[in-house]
Amino acid sequence: MATTTLHHFPAKTITSPTTITQFPENPKTLILQQCKTNKDLNQVHAHLIKTRLHLNPRFTENLLESAAILIPNTTMDYALSIFRNINEPDPSAYNVMIRAFTLKKSPQEALILYQKMNRSSVQPDHFTFPCTLKACSRLRAVREGEQIHAQIVKSRFGSNDLVNNTLIHMYANCGKIEFARKVFDGTSKSDVFTWNSMLSGYVRSECWGEALKLFDEMRNMGVGFDEVTLISVLTACGRLANIELGEWIHEYVETNGLKGSVNLVTSVVDMYAKCGYVDKARSLFDEMDRRDVVAWSAMISGYSQARKCKEVLDVFCDMQMAKVEPNEVTLVSVLSCCAVLGALETGKWVHFYVKKKRMELTVTLGTVLMDFYAKCGLMESAIEVFNKMPFKNVFSWTVLIQGLANNGQGKRALDFYALMLENSIEPNDVTFIGVLSACSHTGLVNEGRGFFVSMSRDFGIDPRTEHYGCMVDILGRAGLIEEAYQFIKNMPIQPNAVIWRTLLASCRAHKNVEIGEESLKNLVRLEPMHSGDYILLSNIYGSVGRWEDAMRVMNQMREKGIKKTPGCSLIELDGEIYEFFAEDSASPYSKEVYNAAEMMIKNIKSAGYMPDAADARLDAEEGDKEASVAHHSEKLAIAFGLIKTPPGTTIRISKNLRVCSDCHNATKIISKVFSREIVVRDRNRFHHFKEGSCSCNDYW
DNA sequence: AGTTCAGGGT
Incomplete structure (x- = not known):
C-alpha cells in the first residue's frame, strides 16, 4: 500500500487529546472554552443531536457562533452547514453569519446574506445594522450603505448610537465625509465613540484641519476623550506640522501615565517625525519598553521621510535583531530609501524577501519596487514587476x-x-x-x-513651476535657446532658480554666452551661493576660448566665499560602497586607481579619444588641464570598477553632479574598448553606455 | 451579540 494514503488515516482523531468525554448540562461553556478545531465542534454537535438538544435554538446558535467566529483559522463551510439546517433562522443567527463573513474577508457574502434575510422577512435588529454596514465599509459599497441607511431611518433604530457610529464610519470610509457629518450632527453627541468615529473619518479623508476643529469642539463640550481620540488627533498634528498641540498631547501622555500604550506612543513618535523632529521621535522610540511592527515602521518611515537613509537601514537592521517581522508597510519605507541611495543589493534583498514570504504584490508595494529598480537603472526589472502587478x-x-x-x-x-x-x-x-x-x-x-x-486643455491641470521647467529643458536642449528664454519671460508665474539653471545648462551645451550671462545674473539674485552655476558659465566661456572671462567668473565666485561642490562618484562592489572624489589622493586606493585610470585613458586615446579641456579646472597649469579632466571622480570610479570586476560585468556608478561632456565622451569609448556596459546615475538621469554609445543619444 | 485608533508609494 502506498504510504501516502496512510497519512489520511491517523489514529489521532480517535484518541485526540482534546477528545471531550464529559458533557455538562449547558454546552455553551464547553464550546467556548475547549473547542479549538472543527473536530472538537463535531463531537459537541454529535452530542447535541444524540440528546436532541439541537432542537433548542439557543444551543444551536451557540454552536453556530463557535463554528463561524470562535474557531481560529477556519472557513465558513461548517458554519454554513449548521446555518442551512436551522429551520427558521432568527435575526441573531443571521447576525452571527453576517459578522463572521465580514470578519473572514468575505463582505460580499455578508451582503448577500443580508438580502436573503430581507427577502425572508426576518426583521433586522440593532445588531444587524452595524454588522452589515461594516461589510459595506469594507467593500466601499456606498449605494448599498445608503439603502441600509434608509432602512434604519424607517426602523426604530435611527437614534441608536451604535448604529449611527457605524454609519459615520461607513460614509467616511467610502469617501462621503459630508454624509458622515450629517449623521454625526443628527446624533446626541454624548458618546465618545461617536466623536471618535467622526474624527477618524476626517483623518481618513485627510481633512486634518476639520479634525482639529472637532477636537476643540469636543473639549469645549466636555464630552471627554480617550486614547483613540488622541491617536487620531496626533495624526492630524503630524500632517499639519502642528507641533504645539502635538507637544501638549505628549505632555498629557507623560503626566497621565499613558506611556504603556504602544499605539498611543507610536502616534506621538510619528507626530514628532512628521513635524520634522526626527531626533525627538527617536529618543521617545528608544524609551518604549515594547515595540510592535507598527512602532518600528513609524520610526523607519520617520527617517525615510527625513531622507536619513543610513538611519533607515540601521533601524531596519535593529528591527530584525529584535525579531519583529517586517510587513509591507515597513518594506515600502525601506525600498523607497534604497531607491534614493541607489542601494541595489539591499533593495534586491528586500524583493527576494517579499517573494520568499509570498507577500501580495499590492499597488503600493509594486509601485515602490518599480521605482527602486527604475532609480537603479534596471528598467527591465521595473517592467517585470509592473507586469506582475494585478492592480495598477x-x-x-x-x-x-x-x-x-x-x-x-x-x-x-x-x-x-x-x-x-x-x-x-x-x-x-x-x-x-x-x-x-x-x-x-x-x-x-x-x-x-x-x-x-x-x-491643461484635456485634463484641467494647471502647469506648475516643474512643468515650465520641463518645457525650458525641452527647448533649451534642442538648441532653441532664444525661444526658451522668451518662454521664461512669458511665464505667468515667477521663474525660480531651477528654471534659470536649466536654461544655463542648455547654454553650456550650445555655447550660448549671451543668454548664459543673463541666466547667471538671475541665479545670483535668487541663489547666490550655488557653486555649480558659476562653474557652468565659466565653462561656457572656456568652450569658446574666452579664458579670461572664465577666470573672472571663478574669481567672482571665490570672492563671495563660495566653495566648489566636490565631484563625487560611488561604486557598489559586493555590497560595499566605494567613494571617489575628483583629484582625490586621500583614498586608500588612490595609487592603484590612478594607475588604472592612466592605463584606461591610454587605451581609449588610441581608439580616438581627445580630452576636452573646457571642463578642466581653470587654475590648473596649461599642461595639467588634461590631467585635471582625467582625474574626474567618475573616471576614477570607472577605472576602479574595470580592475576590480571580472570582464564583461556591468559597471554601475552614481554621482552627485551632472556628467560633464568630457567624461561622457570618454565613457562611451571605454564601453567599446573594454566591452563593458556602464550605467551612470547622475543627479538628473541615467546614462546607459554600451558599445560606444549612450542611451541618452548625447542629449542631456 | 457591537462601534472608534497607529506606520507606506509618483
Whole structure:
C-alpha cells in the first residue's frame, strides 16, 4: 500500500487529546472554552443531536457562533452547514453569519446574506445594522450603505448610537465625509465613540484641519476623550506640522501615565517625525519598553521621510535583531530609501524577501519596487514587476513613465502613456512631469509642446513651476535657446532658480554666452551661493576660448566665499560602497586607481579619444588641464570598477553632479574598448553606455 | 451579540 494514503488515516482523531468525554448540562461553556478545531465542534454537535438538544435554538446558535467566529483559522463551510439546517433562522443567527463573513474577508457574502434575510422577512435588529454596514465599509459599497441607511431611518433604530457610529464610519470610509457629518450632527453627541468615529473619518479623508476643529469642539463640550481620540488627533498634528498641540498631547501622555500604550506612543513618535523632529521621535522610540511592527515602521518611515537613509537601514537592521517581522508597510519605507541611495543589493534583498514570504504584490508595494529598480537603472526589472502587478493606478503608471524617461527610453515612455490612457487611467500633474521629461530627454520638441497644451486643455491641470521647467529643458536642449528664454519671460508665474539653471545648462551645451550671462545674473539674485552655476558659465566661456572671462567668473565666485561642490562618484562592489572624489589622493586606493585610470585613458586615446579641456579646472597649469579632466571622480570610479570586476560585468556608478561632456565622451569609448556596459546615475538621469554609445543619444 | 485608533508609494 502506498504510504501516502496512510497519512489520511491517523489514529489521532480517535484518541485526540482534546477528545471531550464529559458533557455538562449547558454546552455553551464547553464550546467556548475547549473547542479549538472543527473536530472538537463535531463531537459537541454529535452530542447535541444524540440528546436532541439541537432542537433548542439557543444551543444551536451557540454552536453556530463557535463554528463561524470562535474557531481560529477556519472557513465558513461548517458554519454554513449548521446555518442551512436551522429551520427558521432568527435575526441573531443571521447576525452571527453576517459578522463572521465580514470578519473572514468575505463582505460580499455578508451582503448577500443580508438580502436573503430581507427577502425572508426576518426583521433586522440593532445588531444587524452595524454588522452589515461594516461589510459595506469594507467593500466601499456606498449605494448599498445608503439603502441600509434608509432602512434604519424607517426602523426604530435611527437614534441608536451604535448604529449611527457605524454609519459615520461607513460614509467616511467610502469617501462621503459630508454624509458622515450629517449623521454625526443628527446624533446626541454624548458618546465618545461617536466623536471618535467622526474624527477618524476626517483623518481618513485627510481633512486634518476639520479634525482639529472637532477636537476643540469636543473639549469645549466636555464630552471627554480617550486614547483613540488622541491617536487620531496626533495624526492630524503630524500632517499639519502642528507641533504645539502635538507637544501638549505628549505632555498629557507623560503626566497621565499613558506611556504603556504602544499605539498611543507610536502616534506621538510619528507626530514628532512628521513635524520634522526626527531626533525627538527617536529618543521617545528608544524609551518604549515594547515595540510592535507598527512602532518600528513609524520610526523607519520617520527617517525615510527625513531622507536619513543610513538611519533607515540601521533601524531596519535593529528591527530584525529584535525579531519583529517586517510587513509591507515597513518594506515600502525601506525600498523607497534604497531607491534614493541607489542601494541595489539591499533593495534586491528586500524583493527576494517579499517573494520568499509570498507577500501580495499590492499597488503600493509594486509601485515602490518599480521605482527602486527604475532609480537603479534596471528598467527591465521595473517592467517585470509592473507586469506582475494585478492592480495598477496612476502612481504605478507614473513611475513607469518617469523611469523610462530618465533611463533614455523616451519613446517607450510615451507608448506607455498612450496605453495608460487606453486603460482609462487619468494622468495627474506628476504624470505630466514624466511625460515632458521623456520628451526633453529624447529631443521630442513638438511632442513636448503638444503635451504641455494637452495637460491643461484635456485634463484641467494647471502647469506648475516643474512643468515650465520641463518645457525650458525641452527647448533649451534642442538648441532653441532664444525661444526658451522668451518662454521664461512669458511665464505667468515667477521663474525660480531651477528654471534659470536649466536654461544655463542648455547654454553650456550650445555655447550660448549671451543668454548664459543673463541666466547667471538671475541665479545670483535668487541663489547666490550655488557653486555649480558659476562653474557652468565659466565653462561656457572656456568652450569658446574666452579664458579670461572664465577666470573672472571663478574669481567672482571665490570672492563671495563660495566653495566648489566636490565631484563625487560611488561604486557598489559586493555590497560595499566605494567613494571617489575628483583629484582625490586621500583614498586608500588612490595609487592603484590612478594607475588604472592612466592605463584606461591610454587605451581609449588610441581608439580616438581627445580630452576636452573646457571642463578642466581653470587654475590648473596649461599642461595639467588634461590631467585635471582625467582625474574626474567618475573616471576614477570607472577605472576602479574595470580592475576590480571580472570582464564583461556591468559597471554601475552614481554621482552627485551632472556628467560633464568630457567624461561622457570618454565613457562611451571605454564601453567599446573594454566591452563593458556602464550605467551612470547622475543627479538628473541615467546614462546607459554600451558599445560606444549612450542611451541618452548625447542629449542631456 | 457591537462601534472608534497607529506606520507606506509618483
